Amino acid sequence: MQKVKVRIKNLGDQFGDYEFMLTQFDKNQRLKLASKKLVIFWTLAIFFILVPILHFVLVPLFLILGVVMFTRQMAQTSIIVEAQAQCPNCKHELILKDLKPQFPINDHCPHCRHGYRIHQI
Numbered sequence: 001m002q003k004v005k006v007r008i009k010n011l012g013d014q015f016g017d018y019e020f021m022l023t024q025f026d027k028n029q030r031l032k033l034a035s036k037k038l039v040i041f042w043t044l045a046i047f048f049i050l051v052p053i054l055h056f057v058l059v060p061l062f063l064i065l066g067v068v069m070f071t072r073q074m075a076q077t078s079i080i081v082e083a084q085a086q087c088p089n090c091k092h093e094l095i096l097k098d099l100k101p102q103f104p105i106n107d108h109c110p111h112c113r114h115g116y117r118i119h120q121i
């Protein structure tokens with residue numbers, strides 16, 4: 001686990017500083033997660049062989065998606081599993097889950113619908 005300091009800022013000048021925990025994936029963990037996604041997508045592709053006409057589109061689509069998701073998962077070395085912060089606008093609690101630590105992250109508050117941006121500091 002590694003800590004990353006972030007600043008959550010709204011469009012104005014309100015902000016809050018937080019520390020989020022990064023979960024690092026080693027090569028074996030990434031391979032395991034990527035393989036799961038590959039199996040899920042390729043199982044769907046096999047299932048769609050049984051669907052007439054649509055199988056011409058869905059089978060190649062899910063075969064390709066399986067490879068794409070496998071590649072993306074292998075490239076993802078860390079993730080913020082869960083973090084808590086406050087909305088800079090309405091001060092409601094934000095629960096952020098499964099964030100990719102590619103800053104800045106743009107999102108919006110589910111309570112007040114205002115946008116905010118998460119920067120690494």
Ligand SMILES: [Zn+2]
Nearest residue numbers: 087090109112
């Ligand atoms: Zn809000």
